Structure formats: C-alpha cells, structure tokens
Amino acid sequence: xxxxxxxxxxxxxxxxxxxxxxxxxxxxxxxxxxxxxxxxxxxxxxxxxxxxxxxxxxxxxxxxxxxxxxxxxxxxxxxxxxxxxxxxxxxxxxxxxxxxxxxxxxxxxxxxxxxxxxxxxxxxxxxxxxxxxxxxxxxxxxxxxxxxxxxxxxxxxxxxxxxxxxxxxxxxxxxxxxxxxxxxxxxxxxxxxxxxxxxxxxxxxxxxxxxxxxxxxxxxxxxxxxxxxxxxxxxxxxxxxxxxxxxxxxxxxxxxxxxxxxxxxxxxxxxxxxxxxxxxxxxxxxxxxxxxxxxxxxxxxxxxxxxxxxxxxxxxxxxxxxxxxxxxxxxxxxxxxxxxxxxxxxxxxxxxxxxxxxxxxxxxxxxxxxxxxxxxxxxxxxxxxxxxxxxx
Numbered sequence: 001x002x003x004x005x006x007x008x009x010x011x012x013x014x015x016x017x018x019x020x021x022x023x024x025x026x027x028x029x030x031x032x033x034x035x036x037x038x039x040x041x042x043x044x045x046x047x048x049x050x051x052x053x054x055x056x057x058x059x060x061x062x063x064x065x066x067x068x069x070x071x072x073x074x075x076x077x078x079x080x081x082x083x084x085x086x087x088x089x090x091x092x093x094x095x096x097x098x099x100x101x102x103x104x105x106x107x108x109x110x111x112x113x114x115x116x117x118x119x120x121x122x123x124x125x126x127x128x129x130x131x132x133x134x135x136x137x138x139x140x141x142x143x144x145x146x147x148x149x150x151x152x153x154x155x156x157x158x159x160x161x162x163x164x165x166x167x168x169x170x171x172x173x174x175x176x177x178x179x180x181x182x183x184x185x186x187x188x189x190x191x192x193x194x195x196x197x198x199x200x201x202x203x204x205x206x207x208x209x210x211x212x213x214x215x216x217x218x219x220x221x222x223x224x225x226x227x228x229x230x231x232x233x234x235x236x237x238x239x240x241x242x243x244x245x246x247x248x249x250x251x252x253x254x255x256x257x258x259x260x261x262x263x264x265x266x267x268x269x270x271x272x273x274x275x276x277x278x279x280x281x282x283x284x285x286x287x288x289x290x291x292x293x294x295x296x297x298x299x300x301x302x303x304x305x306x307x308x309x310x311x312x313x314x315x316x317x318x319x320x321x322x323x324x325x326x327x328x329x330x331x332x333x334x335x336x337x338x339x340x341x342x343x344x345x346x347x348x349x350x351x352x353x354x355x356x357x358x359x360x361x362x363x364x365x366x367x368x369x370x371x372x373x374x375x376x377x378x379x380x381x382x383x384x385x386x387x388x389x390x391x392x
Contacts (some may be wrong), residue, residue, distance in 0.1 A: 036221045099173030102139035104313025107224040115206055116215040122203045124168035126182035129172040133214040138202040146195035148225035151202050153189045156217040163216025166205040166382035169193040187212060192281045228254050231359060238280045259286040263335030266303035271389035276322045277302055289330040290373040291342035299373030300380055307363045311392040316369055317352040319346045322384025329355040332368040344374055361392055
C-alpha cells in the first residue's frame, strides 16, 4: 500500500549539489541541496565568532557556530559548553582550529558553522585545494567495537560562489596516512568510514579548484551505524545498522550473502512511481553493467523488480533531482539471467551523468532493474528512480 503514492523515500538523506566536471574523474549535476531540519538550541560557542569575526555570505546559515544535539527529542541533555570544553587544552584555545582543540560531536549531532572563521590546519588526500583552504576540526568518540561513522556536509545554496566543501575522516588528526574516508565530488559531501574504533577526527575543508569558494557556511551531520554478526537483527536500509563482511541483511536478519540472496531482496517498483533509495560503501559488488563495465566494478547495487502482464515498452530513469551520484541502469530477465539493456550517461557532453534506460518492446514476464555506480570518486550514494510502462 505504501507504493500507491507518487513517490517513496527509502533514504534518510537529502540530495546533494554537484560542481563542474573534473578532469579525473569529473562529474557535474545541477541539484539543489536542502538543509536538514532539526531543533534549534544555541550553545555557548559564541566565543568563536567573537574571536574570528562574522561572515557576509548570503544564505540561511549563521556565522555563529551552533551544535544541535540529535538526542534532544528524547529529552536527553543538550550538548553543552562543558562537553565542548573537554576538548580544549587550555582556556585560550579556540575550538575547531587545530587537532589539539577539536570540537566534540556525538552520533546524531549537527554543527552549523563557517570555515571562513577558522584557519588552515589540515588537508585531505582527495583534494589538493585543501592545502591552502581553511578548515574546521571535529572529534567523535566511537565505541571499542568496530562501528561505522557517516558524515554529511550540506552547503549554503544561497551563497555566491557556492562553498565547495571537502570532507575527510582520519584516525589520527593531521596524519593523511590514517585517512579512512575522503569525499570531494559535489559542493555538499557525504562519506562513510567503515569499522572504526576509538577517537576519530572529521575535517570540514574546502577547495577553489573547480569554481567554488574555498570557505563558507555549512551544516555537518554525524551519525554512527552498528555492525551486526550472522543471524543478528539488522536494518534492511543500512541506516542504523548493517551486516558484517560476507553477510547480507535479508528479512531483517544477517545471512551469508550471495547474488541470489541479494536479488531476492529486490524492491517492487510500479509504473509511474518514483522511489528514492541509497547504495552504501559496505555493499558487495555482484554485477556490472556492460555499458560501464570497468566503472561499475566495485560498486554495490540496488535491485528492483517488476512484472509485465503484456508486451510493453519501458522508460526507467535516475535523471531526477534526488540522484546524487553517477549511476548506471541495466535490465535483466532474472538474477543470473542475461543483461537485456544497459544505459549510462544521459548527456555526458553537458555533464549529466545520471541514467535513462528505454526499451521499445519487452514480452510479458518478470524483470530485474539494477541501479549501479559508475564513478570511482563516488561509487555509491542516494538516487531517485522512476519507471514508466506503456503497453504495446
């Protein structure tokens, strides 16, 4: 019944904006980022704005940093100045300016700030532009058991030029050799660092290499995801939990993975219904699209099933506002069956790397539609898929 509406969202993330095409690997899509809403409590971090000045960038962001505790909905204590002060080596330290004085965040927290109020203290391996850009340093304390850390930066879409954010996660702050995840694909960024323990550091950095601003206003959201063992309960969407290596979440339980099991989890899709979903870095790669074989190798897939009651033509596309990475679409008659059609870029010459697959005539029967990734820079991400069927 929940597929009866015009759209279905199977992801908890907002669309991201994409910058101009890069020489390697280079992708661009004109999307509008959306701020993640939440409670608005101001804490005692105004000292950063007082010490460093304010910003004249246009948009909904305030120059004064603000931490929003994700646990306040359950009446848990707010993130307060005492917790933030624990990270400071002395009374004169400015939080977030360097590895020695990071801003402390916990899972579920959001931070509203502006890198223009900080210094250049760190850099990221995925962007040479961070060598000269200002950044803000955060610290997250993870459990002793391996846990995933997901960080997402949403930039101010009203600023001109747009802040081009770079996101980096390191085990040892300032040591690029310990970098566990790095993202510099769009203006807004999201990255997943898998199976971490103890203290880890997040840097919100920037670059001016691709026409954007090297500093600017942003919102950082952080959350953790548990890793479950065989037969344990799991989140089928991979948001709050995921299965350990070699396992797949099926029927909300971690089971030994296989292509057949992955295909069996295909979501039904109906004609005229847009579905928003997400692929993740932890997923295994079972298939590759023939039209982007090398590019789609190593990227996890999302599977969708549909049935044609009579001969029909189909039009499937990810060329929709909710798609935030370079996709490949291909059609199979069955999980282990032959590929029937494959489509990669809608218009590569104009930097539209979404996908649209059209088949003029298909016989009645059951089909499997696969959404895959086609970029080593961002092989997984959030997407919006729509299928339209017309009877012949």
